[in-house]
Amino acid sequence: MEISLIVNGVLKTVHIEDENTPLLWVIRDILDLKGTKFGCGKSACGACTLHVDDEAVRSCSYPVKFADGKRITTIEGLGDRENPHPVQQAWVEEIVPQCGYCQPGFMMATAALLKKVPKPTDEDIDKNIINVCRCGTYYRMRKAIHKAAEIQTEKDSNESNMV
Amino acid sequence: MADNKSDSKKVSRRKFLVRGGLGTIGVVAIGTYIFRNSIRREILGTVNSLDLPYTDNTDKPMVWFEVTTENNILLHSPKVEMGQGTFTGIAQMAADELSVSMNQIQVVHAASSTGNIDSFATGGSTSISGLWKPLRELSALLREMLLKEAARKMNIGIEELTIEDGVIFGNEKSMTYAQVAEGVENWKVPDTPVLKSLNEYKYIGKPIARVDLDAKVFGDPIFGMDAQLPDMLYGAVVRSTKIGAKFISADTSAAENMIGVVKVIVEEDFVGVVANSLIEAENAKDAINVTWESYENLNTEAILKIMTVGNGKSTIIQKHGDALEEQDGVEILEFRTPIGAHAQIEPNGVVASVEGDSAIIRISTQVIGLTRKEVASRLGLDVENVNVIPTYLGGGFGRRLHTPHAVQAAVMSKAVGKPVKYFFSRKEEFQHDMFRPPTHHIIKGRLNGEGYLDGLEHQFVSGDVGNHSALMPDFLPPIIGADIGAIRGGFIQYTGIPNFRSVYWHVDLPFATSWWRSLGLLANTFAMESFMDEMALKANKNAVDFRLAQIGDDAIGVRLKNVISAAAEKSGYSEEIIDGRAMGFAASIDANTPCAQVAEVSIVDNEIIVHKVTVSLDPGLAVNPDQIRAQCEGCVIMGMSAVLYEQMYVENGELQPTIYGPYKMALMKNAPKEIDVVLLQGKDTPGAVGEPPLGPIGAAIANAVRRLTGERLTEFPLKLTKTK
Ligand code: FES
Numbered sequence: 101m102e103i104s105l106i107v108n109g110v111l112k113t114v115h116i117e118d119e120n121t122p123l124l125w126v127i128r129d130i131l132d133l134k135g136t137k138f139g140c141g142k143s144a145c146g147a148c149t150l151h152v153d154d155e156a157v158r159s160c161s162y163p164v165k166f167a168d169g170k171r172i173t174t175i176e177g178l179g180d181r182e183n184p185h186p187v188q189q190a191w192v193e194e195i196v197p198q199c200g201y202c203q204p205g206f207m208m209a210t211a212a213l214l215k216k217v218p219k220p221t222d223e224d225i226d227k228n229i230i231n232v233c234r235c236g237t238y239y240r241m242r243k244a245i246h247k248a249a250e251i252q253t254e255k256d257s258n259e260s261n262m263v
Numbered sequence: 264m265a266d267n268k269s270d271s272k273k274v275s276r277r278k279f280l281v282r283g284g285l286g287t288i289g290v291v292a293i294g295t296y297i298f299r300n301s302i303r304r305e306i307l308g309t310v311n312s313l314d315l316p317y318t319d320n321t322d323k324p325m326v327w328f329e330v331t332t333e334n335n336i337l338l339h340s341p342k343v344e345m346g347q348g349t350f351t352g353i354a355q356m357a358a359d360e361l362s363v364s365m366n367q368i369q370v371v372h373a374a375s376s377t378g379n380i381d382s383f384a385t386g387g388s389t390s391i392s393g394l395w396k397p398l399r400e401l402s403a404l405l406r407e408m409l410l411k412e413a414a415r416k417m418n419i420g421i422e423e424l425t426i427e428d429g430v431i432f433g434n435e436k437s438m439t440y441a442q443v444a445e446g447v448e449n450w451k452v453p454d455t456p457v458l459k460s461l462n463e464y465k466y467i468g469k470p471i472a473r474v475d476l477d478a479k480v481f482g483d484p485i486f487g488m489d490a491q492l493p494d495m496l497y498g499a500v501v502r503s504t505k506i507g508a509k510f511i512s513a514d515t516s517a518a519e520n521m522i523g524v525v526k527v528i529v530e531e532d533f534v535g536v537v538a539n540s541l542i543e544a545e546n547a548k549d550a551i552n553v554t555w556e557s558y559e560n561l562n563t564e565a566i567l568k569i570m571t572v573g574n575g576k577s578t579i580i581q582k583h584g585d586a587l588e589e590q591d592g593v594e595i596l597e598f599r600t601p602i603g604a605h606a607q608i609e610p611n612g613v614v615a616s617v618e619g620d621s622a623i624i625r626i627s628t629q630v631i632g633l634t635r636k637e638v639a640s641r642l643g644l645d646v647e648n649v650n651v652i653p654t655y656l657g658g659g660f661g662r663r664l665h666t667p668h669a670v671q672a673a674v675m676s677k678a679v680g681k682p683v684k685y686f687f688s689r690k691e692e693f694q695h696d697m698f699r700p701p702t703h704h705i706i707k708g709r710l711n712g713e714g715y716l717d718g719l720e721h722q723f724v725s726g727d728v729g730n731h732s733a734l735m736p737d738f739l740p741p742i743i744g745a746d747i748g749a750i751r752g753g754f755i756q757y758t759g760i761p762n763f764r765s766v767y768w769h770v771d772l773p774f775a776t777s778w779w780r781s782l783g784l785l786a787n788t789f790a791m792e793s794f795m796d797e798m799a800l801k802a803n804k805n806a807v808d809f810r811l812a813q814i815g816d817d818a819i820g821v822r823l824k825n826v827i828s829a830a831a832e833k834s835g836y837s838e839e840i841i842d843g844r845a846m847g848f849a850a851s852i853d854a855n856t857p858c859a860q861v862a863e864v865s866i867v868d869n870e871i872i873v874h875k876v877t878v879s880l881d882p883g884l885a886v887n888p889d890q891i892r893a894q895c896e897g898c899v900i901m902g903m904s905a906v907l908y909e910q911m912y913v914e915n916g917e918l919q920p921t922i923y924g925p926y927k928m929a930l931m932k933n934a935p936k937e938i939d940v941v942l943l944q945g946k947d948t949p950g951a952v953g954e955p956p957l958g959p960i961g962a963a964i965a966n967a968v969r970r971l972t973g974e975r976l977t978e979f980p981l982k983l984t985k986t987k
């Protein structure tokens with residue numbers, strides 16, 4: 101079947117034999133965006149987290165047919181080196197990653213959280229950020245999440261001042 | 264240090280090659296450098312006094328550096344980057360001695376075709392300490408070669424030249440390294456390079472941000488899982504869910520006719536399938552019917568029975584004074600730790616391409632040389648024709664100290680004539696891990712009239728760690744006598760006690776156990792430091808004072824005492840329960856790096872909550888203090904995860920569980936909200952960092968729980984038996 105996805109702002113049409121193929125593999129293997137990671141394939145680790153219409157989704161367990169016509173954001177579309185997303189900027193400032201493999205999933209989960217809860221408390225973070233990091237970077241991540249919220253707020257107020 | 268001298272001599276005897284490069288000019292390749300002996304000795308950590316009778320010196324030229332036309336330096340790292348920050352540390356060392364700026368250095372993994380790989384492994388917390396001298400010397404050597412050549416080309420006396428950020432200035436003229444290197448055929452190689460003094464370093468000792476930070480924050484495709492080759496197909500290998508199952512035969516007829524299947528490959532030891540897509544390969548794999556050789560219907564109880572002190576073969580690894588006779592006043596405690604999984608987030612995977620008599624392997628591995636040898640021997644290829652190109656690792660932790668899936672991928676690639684990518688499912692990753700072995704410990708001690716120990720004995724049993732691992736040459740275990748991995752952390756550090764001994768027992772398990780970050784350290788320290796705390800309580804002494812009084816005054820003893828005092832001071836260690844929180848203390852020495860920790864713990868709804876951990880570490884000279892802190896934080900969290908939550912069990916001959924969640928691990932909500940790290944410098948060279956901070960965490964938590972609840976917890980995962 102033909103599936104249309106708006107991936108990081110660009111319309112992509114893919115032909116797929118099995119409409120139940122997890123979105124993760126369409127993103128990684130067909131669209132060749134490798135930033136979204138495979139960790140478990142069973143919705144248990146969060147490494148594959150991306151956004152479907154701004155909601156954080158574990159793409160390893162999300163059949164591609166449900167994404168038809170929707171907006172997908174991956175780590176590559178969250179921000180880039182010239183124009184980092186506040187979450188990425190905070191991650192750089194706090195030097196969060198170790199091996200780095202889980203990090204895109206955490207950053208996507210955090211970006212989605214900040215959309216809903218711009219100033220998350222520690223409890224908000226504990227409840228919503230439930231991915232797995234084996235290197236144990238949670239301590240720095242928590243600091244980075246709070247910092248990202250600050251950067252975001254500042255950015256928003258700058259933007260509204262400009263209006 | 265005897266090593267250093269011989270290393271220096273060898274530099275001058277090496278050949279230095281210059282070659283014209285692809286898209287770069289003036290590529291400078293520097294010859295071999297023999298530093299492996301010292302690394303090996305470091306790997307052995309506590310048994311490092313043994314002079315091991317093996318080396319693999321090579322006369323083949325190795326590319327360490329390339330100078331690009333843009334005047335940047337490519338540094339080919341012999342070590343892989345798995346999160347431990349080695350790339351950053353070596354970039355700092357090279358930048359300082361080469362007199363270039365940090366952003367002029369780009370670190371890449373050396374491929375086995377250039378020869379500059381550590382033919383042993385990346386592991387044992389030895390990368391920075393092992394490369395400290397040789398890499399700086401090589402960098403200084405290249406700097407001096409460039410200076411000499413610049414003097415010749417610019418026709419200026421060498422003493423009039425200065426260098427700034429890779430540009431050589433003199434007499435109002437200047438040349439970049441790239442310009443200097445261009446077209447040079449015969450380099451003048453200085454005999455012994457002169458290293459800068461520590462205070463001349465701009466980067467070493469500073470908390471420089473990781474060099475791979477951007478790549479990891481912006482989602483670059485740097486991992487083994489991301490590797491691909493043109494026209495690549497997908498492979499899958501059938502694995503049994505049962506322990507010890509041997510492949511006999513397979514009915515592949517159904518799989519062969521499935522959509523997308525290119526070929527089903529039946530070898531004598533495995534059956535695999537290659538298909539056009541990952542999903543098709545996985546589906547076909549499930550349709551293959553395999554007959555496995557019968558297996559024992561094992562369960563956890565059977566394993567525990569095997570894993571008991573007194574079983575197997577014993578070796579005394581440490582002995583001082585007399586043995587402890589069982590008599591009045593001898594205190595005995597027993598401890599157990601369970602099977603642990605690596606659970607690194609990136610599954611093991613590989614892309615292999617075999618064409619004619621050569622092969623390319625893209626893989627996240629800690630053992631480049633071993634993987635290369637195994638592929639070559641299975642396919643009958645010349646080792647020289649197998650190029651292993653390592654990627655970044657999505658976690659190592661010892662899981663990738665054997666990566667034989669490279670062989671299977673290569674066999675499949677050869678069978679279909681195209682590159683094949685293949686990786687483990689999460690279930691396979693859990694069931695076919697090479698686990699942290701379960702352990703059992705019996706510790707005995709006797710207090711004298713003053714309330715100090717006059718005898719202490721640690722007997723412990725473990726499955727294989729180093730022994731029988733592919734990495735360890737067969738002749739080594741008999742020489743050393745004990746498993747060098749299992750005994751990590753098994754040496755008694757309270758050498759002020761008049762009589763002590765440590766005895767290691769080895770038993771064989773029916774499934775593979777092997778290297779897991781810090782090896783025996785986590786379990787051995789948990790047992791010993793829990794026991795010490797119990798003795799301090801019994802003697803009615805402060806846990807810190809009790810420890811300090813019984814440590815010897817040799818160099819390592821003094822460093823241990825210093826980290827203990829620093830941790831006590833920084834944390835404000837107190838044995839009072841304040842606001843429902845208690846502190847627990849523990850300390851250890853691993854690979855010559857002492858570490859002490861204080862955990863602040865409370866109990867909420869009968870669950871152990873770790874609020875804060877203070878870490879005091881003496882890693883020697885800190886090349887990158889920020890990365891050392893990161894390793895401490897990571898060790899604390901990975902350690903508390905293992906101590907409080909993790910456990911594999913065996914049921915009906917299967918290792919379980921097979922997924923995160925049921926394999927419970929620390930999440931964000933469990934991680935301490937405060938981790939305070941104090942770094943001491945008790946020696947003037949860098950020491951081990953990546954594992955030593957895993958030592959004290961188990962006992963630090965258990966000791967806090969003991970003080971809070973009165974209950975002595977003696978088994979991972981630590982759980983209160985009674986409601987508190
Ligand atoms: S890979 Fe999707 S949750 Fe683990």
Ligand code: FES
Pocket residue numbers: 197198199200201202203232233234235236237346608657658
């Ligand atoms: S940084 Fe390695 S798993 Fe999170």
